Amino acid sequence: MTNTYTGADIVGADIVIADYHNPLHQQMIGELMNHYACDPMGGGEALPQQITDTLALKMSAVPNALTVLALHHGQAVGLINTFPGFSTFKCQPLINIHDVIVRDGFRGQGIAQKMMQTVESVARERGCCKLTLEVLEGNGAAQESYRRSGFAGYELDPAMGKAMFWQKFLD
Numbered sequence: 001m002t003n004t005y006t007g008a009d010i011v012g013a014d015i016v017i018a019d020y021h022n023p024l025h026q027q028m029i030g031e032l033m034n035h036y037a038c039d040p041m042g043g044g045e046a047l048p049q050q051i052t053d054t055l056a057l058k059m060s061a062v063p064n065a066l067t068v069l070a071l072h073h074g075q076a077v078g079l080i081n082t083f084p085g086f087s088t089f090k091c092q093p094l095i096n097i098h099d100v101i102v103r104d105g106f107r108g109q110g111i112a113q114k115m116m117q118t119v120e121s122v123a124r125e126r127g128c129c130k131l132t133l134e135v136l137e138g139n140g141a142a143q144e145s146y147r148r149s150g151f152a153g154y155e156l157d158p159a160m161g162k163a164m165f166w167q168k169f170l171d
Contacts, residue, residue, distance in 0.1 A: 006072045007121035013077070014113050017122075020066035027077035029056045036079075036101040041139050050111055066095070066122055068115045070102070076105040080115045090129040095119060097133035100142065107141070116149040 018025040030052030035089060036042040059065045070078030079098040086092070097119060102111050123131055133151065135142050154163040 013070055013072045013109075013111065013114070013160075015118050016069050017073060017118070018069050020065075020067070021054045025067075026053075026056035028045055029059075029067055029079065029081075032069075032076055032079040032101050032103070033081075034098065035103060036099065041136060064126070065151070068118045068120065070106075070111045070115055072106065076103075077112045078115055079104040080112075080119055085132065087129050092129035093126060094128050094130050094132060095123045095126070097131060098143075100133070108118065112145045113149055120149075 020026065020029075030047075032153045034047045034052050037045060037047045058066070059067065059081070064084040065083045068080045069076050069081075071164060076090050079099065079101045080097055082095045082097050083094045091136060097116075100112055100115070120131060131151070132154075133146065134148060155161060
């Protein structure tokens with residue numbers, strides 16, 4: 001698999017698969033995650049320094065975790081974090097897209113779509129049956145970006161409605 005994908009529609013941008021043991025990639029992952037966390041869509045609060053400093057190494061311990069970075073002149077401007085899952089209905093692996101981040105000032109340039117293409121390529125190489133993700137109801141820009149990448153709401157039977165994403169904290 002090639003680790004660098006150049007986006008033709010993004011001048012000077014490269015899409016790379018992060019190396020969790022590369023100190024520069026570790027720093028980029030922490031900074032982009034904190035950038036997202038500080039945004040209202042990410043909760044509006046900075047992450048603790050301990051998390052930004054150790055996140056990439058902790059992710060390296062998750063089998064088949066994948067982070068895709070978008071670089072513009074060496075600066076990290078986008079990130080997608082993914083984790084493996086399994087579809088019992090298809091009896092095949094899947095990839096869950098957990099975080100999608102594009103820095104302010106770089107949005108609307110096709111960066112998310114280029115990163116999604118890389119994730120999809122890896123998923124196909126791994127024999128995955130689908131990609132999944134969650135999106136906030138109020139994040140219309142992200143929803144439109146995901147639609148352009150081929151995503152749609154999930155439902156088995158229209159009479160039962162669309163699937164909802166819930167959580168329960170286990171402090």
